[in-house]
Amino acid sequence: MYAQMIKTARTGVKPREEMSEQERAFQDKIDAGIKIEPRDWMPDDYRATLIRQIGQHAHSEVVGQLPEGNWITRAPTLERKAILLAKVQDEAGHGLYLYSAAETLGESRDELIRLLHEGRMKYSSIFNYPTLNWADIGAVGWLVDGAAIINQVALQRTSYGPYSRAMIRICKEESFHARQGYHAIMKMAFGTPEQKKMAQDAVNRLWFPALMMFGPSDKDSVHSEQSMAWKIKVKTNDELRQQFVDQTVPQIEYLGLDLPDPNIKWNEERGHYDFSDPDWSEFFDVIKGNGPCNVDRMNARRKAWDDGQWVRDGLLAHARKKAAAKVAAE
């Protein structure tokens, strides 16, 4: 998922008897499955939590351009280059819808970007891992977009109307990305020995980071309960992670690649695959800024923003001149 460890103001759910009249009516609406719309009353913490979650999701789409952009100029065929360009263009578009959804809550895109650049907002941990060989591009589409879809399909039912609608729109494109990614890696898994080696390397490196996308285990996820009650979060981290593993293991097997975790095994009793936990200390390192690419990613984004200042200023100045000329002419 693109939103990890979103903090609410409190741990646990606010008990009904502590709620005001308004809060109770709000919760009843959510329980009845009625969407909350921008003009509706909402608790401050609901608004703040959503802004953080949607903002983090938007930032993830934007920063996510970088690891994929890393291979656009080296794509091996014209068709692969075109597919990758189209995908990255979609991701930037997702960033736009999501910033717009956050704007309906009263937070501007510029402010969210400022918070990101100051290190006060995060993006998904997955984008702090490098893309090292061409198979990584297939693996990102298949595993990363695949993991994002599992989370985002659940979020289509989220209580906030604009967010839910953004998810519905985005999920269609993400599914397309995941399919294309799988095709790209399939081509390699069934290709030359070197290509197969690249595919295996990509799966080995990206498997655990992909599992981390769903966030820490439920028992360590202290902010989940209120978000679940508000239907900002719809399924638990562990449920989503299990769903991802169950869907992905047979796909790895179909590719004829080795499983990236020796403990992956079908558990007849549970009706699910067993698997190893990712190394959560690594996850917390990445979240704290010590992942392999954190510094480079943020420097790249800040540089793009700073280098672009004169462009934004210039276009704004021109738009003002034009508007003034129009007024003068009237």
Add this chain to the structure above:
Amino acid sequence: MTRDEAFLQFLLRMGDNTLILGHRVSEWCGHAPVLEEDIALANTALDLIGQTQMWLGLAGEVQGEGKSADDLAFLRDVWDFRNVLLVEVPNGDFGRTLMRQFLFDAWHSIMLGRLLKSSDERVAAIAEKASKEVAYHLERSGDTVVGLGDGTEESHKRMQEALDYLWPYVGEMFASDEVDAEMVAAGIAPDPTGLREEYDALVGKVLGEATLTIPDSRFAHKGGRDGRMHTEHLGHLLTEMQWLQRAYPGATW
């Protein structure tokens, strides 16, 4: 030079222009000044790569050696490339990238307009599809050049510098040689020299609105469209673009 030899050269010129410019534009991915520009630049690059597939696909057909568009894009060396030098110069800042785009789009849209009437149906069909995309590219790059030229003092200065740097690369788009003469004779493509007047009018109007001054030199760097002398930059670009195909020959991707 036989007609097919000339036709091949013409197709490589069209396809290499879009390939190399598409590559350059794609280098911006994730680094644009604002998200809308990331989207627009990716979209422009995508259109150009799509056009490359058509031009080089047809080039392979005309050549008749069983080469695909990918073979031509990824397995030729610098001296076989036929793009104008303008499209291979490095991106520079956003202003230079957009100025280069505008100077190319203006030529491209006029050229494609003529190719709609090509005697070769395949050329006319490619032009038909590409001209719609390029009309949009031109509108965008023209608006951006105007906005930045007539923006702040700094944006104006940067756009003027971009224009001064790029202007000597404009003339090559209007050079004519025996390939062009052969294409004119066959009714396949116009004489590039004949496009200059329309170009100057179009570019002059936009750059005037942008409050920019066209350098008064008509000096033109040449050597790209006939492959005699590319810039030093093209070799680096190809090194990056062709790496996987070169390192793992015979693999399919």
